[in-house]
Amino acid sequence: TSNRFKNFPMVPRVVFGKGCFDQLGEILLPKRKSSDAPIIYLIDQVFENSSLPGRVPVLFNDKIIFISADEEPKTQQVDSLVQFIKDEFEELPSGIVGIGGGTLLDLAKAVSIMLNNNGSAHNYQGWDLVGKPAIYHAGIPTISGTGAEVSRTTVLLGPHKKLGINSDFTTFDQVLLDPDLTKGVPTDQWFYTGMDCFIHCIESLSGSYLNAFSQSYGEKALEMCKEVFLGELNPEESREKLMMASWHGGMSIAYSQVGIAHAMSYGLSYVLGTKHGIGNCLVFQHLGAYYPEGVELFMKMKRRHNIELPKNICSVLSEEEMNTMISVSLGMEPLWENALGPSWRDQISRESLKEIYLKI
Ligand code: NAD
Ligand code: ZN
Incomplete structure (x- = not known):
């Protein structure tokens, strides 16, 4: 078929380096359409x-909106931000900048798409449903x-599902990577x-979808993760390397897929609101049967940094909630297929998922 090979967009511009945040004003200047079209x-x-x-290059009627990251983004939250921006300004913005x-x-990706597309963000959850380019x-x-x-x-939580707006228009037009911005992050987070x-990295590198493109990025990202979490880097090197590991890890899954930890973490998130990062950790620690070397490394990193994960979080679930969680997880078909191959349905059952969830 014509879509056998993904033709996916990459970020066309990226600036990297300690302190490069102060270049933001210069970068945005040529993108400004008029003094009435804010950033x-x-x-x-x-x-x-x-x-x-205080370092954000606010000009004309630009606006800063502070948003809590306590909960993962929702389609309804995107809709109200878009409405607010349309009500507040006569012209469409020149651009949206997400910092966090x-x-x-x-949120920044979704708002920039929805400013140029009609209806609610939940109508666009899925693959290639966006008609017009984002701002x-x-x-x-x-x-x-x-x-x-x-x-x-x-990735947005909608009224019916947690699913991404996957589209060629979602990818950022510009990314600014300043490792110094990650200085205050608490150790657990x-x-x-x-x-x-x-x-x-682990899910991409051990998946059935693996190919040389994904492998090249995945191996580099994995090597950098090991240096950051098990090596002897100084804090500055560590911030720089993890930022680049994230980039390479993202590139690796762009041409392959994630796997079981992500599929099961989606279930946790949907039913319990568990956030992506911690949810992945909660699941991954119990996936030794599927990712033996990855889980061993994970446990080593966890010990090294004295991380305590919460326990028994699924014991409070009703039978119905447990069933929903399992269904949401099994609904992520490409993730299971990547992890276990085309006959994945014969290798995993609702019962085996329940067993893993009850360990969490
Ligand atoms: P986050 O944005 O949810 O932030 C986690 C916590 O760290 C928050 O409390 C935040 O306030 C805090 N924080 C962030 N930067 C800080 C700093 N410099 N100093 C102090 N505190 C800081 O965390 P995340 O793990 O980066 O993102 C999770 C979200 O990303 C989920 O909603 C998930 O669905 C989404 N996600 C998206 C993709 C994608 O490809 N679009 C991929 C993976 C995950
Ligand atoms: Zn992830």
């Missing part, structure tokens, strides 16, 4: 009282691991989001 900055609320907002982790990056959008990660800075998806990258 909207969506910034993680965690920075509200820090020095960062995967949550803020995904200019730039992503600035402040925590490393998700690969959201390179991916062609924005650093580990959870960093392990998202590590798990991307």
Whole structure:
């Protein structure tokens, strides 16, 4: 068929380096359409009282909107942000800039798409449903691991499902990678989001979809994860390497797929609201039967950084909730196929998933 080979978009511009955040004004200047078409900055609320907002190149009627990353982004949240921006300004913005982790990056992607496309964001959850290009959008990660800075998806919780808006228009027009922005990340969160990258590598490299393209990025990302989480890097090197590992991990799964930890973590997130990074860790620790070397390395990293994961989080679930969780997880068919091959249905049962969930 004509779509046997993915023809996927990459971020066309990227700037990297300690302190490069201060170049943002210069980068955005040529993107400004007029003094009435603002740049909207969506910034993680965690920075509200820090020095960062003062360094944002606010001009004319630009606006900073602080958003909490306590919960993962929702389609309804995207819709109300878009409505707010349309009500507040006469012209469409010149651009949307997301500053934060995967949550803020995904919100920036979704808002920039929905400013140019009608209806609710939930209508576009799926593959290639977006008709018109997004407005200019730039992503600035402040925590490393998700690969959201390179991916062609924005993962949203909608009324019916948690699913990405996967489209050629989702990918950022510009990414700014300044490792110094990740300085204040708490150790636990650093580990959870960093392990998202590590798990991307393991799931991509051991999957049936693996190919030389994915492998080249996956192996590099894995090597950098090992240096960051088990090596002897100084903090500055560690921040730089994890930022680049995230990038490579994202590139690796762009041409392959993730696997069991992601499929099961989606179930956790849907039913319990568990966030992506910690959810992946909670599942992955029990996947030794599927990813023996990866899980062994994971346990080593976890011990090295004294990370304690919560326990018994599924014991409170009703039978019905457990069933929903299993169904959501098994619904991620490409992930299972990547992990276990075309006959994956013969190798995994609802019962075996339940067993794993009950260990968490
Ligand atoms: P996040 O954005 O949810 O942030 C996690 C926590 O870290 C928050 O409390 C946030 O305030 C805090 N934080 C971020 N930067 C900080 C800093 N510099 N200093 C102090 N605290 C900081 O975390 P995440 O793990 O990067 O993102 C998870 C989200 O990413 C999920 O919604 C998930 O669905 C999404 N995701 C998207 C993709 C994609 O390709 N689009 C891939 C993976 C995950
Ligand atoms: Zn992930």
